[in-house]
Amino acid sequence: MALLAAFTLPAGATWWSPGDGTPFPAQYDDADPDGVTRLLLDGGPMETKGHPFFEPKGKYGRACVTCHQPSDGMSLSAETARIRWQETEGNDPLFAAIDGANCPDLAQGERASHSLLLDHGLFRIARPWPPVDHDGQKIEPDFTLEVVRDPTGCNASKVWGLSSPNPQVSVFRRPRPVANFKYILAMGFAVDPKVGKPLPIDPETGQMVSGNLMADRRVLSLEAQMRDAAHSHLGFDALTPDDIKRIRDFEDRIFVARQRDRVGGDLDSMGARGGPETLAKSEPGRLGSQGMAVWSEFAAWEKIPADADITPEQRAWRESVARGARVFREKMFLITDSAGINSPVGFGNPVRNSCVFCHNMSQMGMDVAPGQVDLGTTTMPFADPQPHLPLFRLTCKGPAHPHYGRVIHTHDPGYALTTGRCEDVGKITLQTLRGLTGRAPYFASGSAPDLRAVIDYYDRRYNIGYTEQEKRDLVNLMGAL
Incomplete structure (x- = not known):
């Protein structure tokens, strides 16, 4: 089969099945009602037949591509x-009982057994309890964990729950996109300022790592993530060094970003530099690249010439994106009671800053300072109502949590399930901000159904006081990334 430099799948043909041999082009445009998201394979195109990212492996019939769909920006939307x-009557490997169901011991042919994936885009993540470190040694946690509410029944399961022969905690999270790893793996400096300690060392390589790969930093390197995913999600424990090398090569070369808006037109035009080529050609930057550098590719749209050959609708949308970028950089507010920001480091509580305080990496909007933060998206009293998720009560054995006190209620303890530390409850790795439109819902728990809900959450959480215009501008900015 001849490889294509670029293509768009036929209407309706958006699913990449494991082992179907569809070649991956150098440029892949995925169209939706609001525009186009583009994937760029640097150095592509590439055959997928026989490639370990695309071939089914393990007992569930899945491949990596099952949960990291090109049509969803290398993630997976709830709508998909x-x-x-509907297309497979629930028989696709995507719905494998191990994590595509609310619990493996539920009746697998019933939609209700897969409601968290179907309605919220959530996969079950099983974490050992008590936690184990990166060498597999048990950690004695400094908090107790009780189940207050268990709508899926999995945490109470005698086979899969806390009282099973291999005790585990089931939490439910969105799949993180497999793209733009040049930025995800970048390190602004050698210390994690969120805890005031040196970055972790990968035991395999002896090198410092960013720790930004997984929501709870349960693995340190991309290679370790591959093995973890193969075991947990594919039911496969035999990735060869060559498999890992080929997957790493593909993942290092794939970039994703929004390319065209239905109203605003091409995002790489009239001085703007949107699209994945910007990511492929740019560098993540270091601390100090934050602030004005974030989303500066849209600065040219702040003052569009009066005689520009664009429609009034295009002008209005592009000016809105530029305003959103300025709001993102410059709208100041008080950040309060957020572990990893206000504690344990010395930024103070509250600290006055803008969105770029955390989302400061040029071109990407991640944090050049690695580490996990708690924005309250899963933890009371800040989390939005999520009655479909389990609710845990954690009680600190030692010092109380700096913001929640001694007793904490949360849908997902987050980083604390890796460290066993009460001070880490609720901490989650920041999401990447490119290709957002193809992978709703948002936040690790899927609690924000759309981009407006993301902005509304932050507005409530930190009492920012966004105007309606500022909210629309921020949504348009997020949609342009």
């Missing part, structure tokens, strides 16, 4: 999961 359920 619903369409796949």
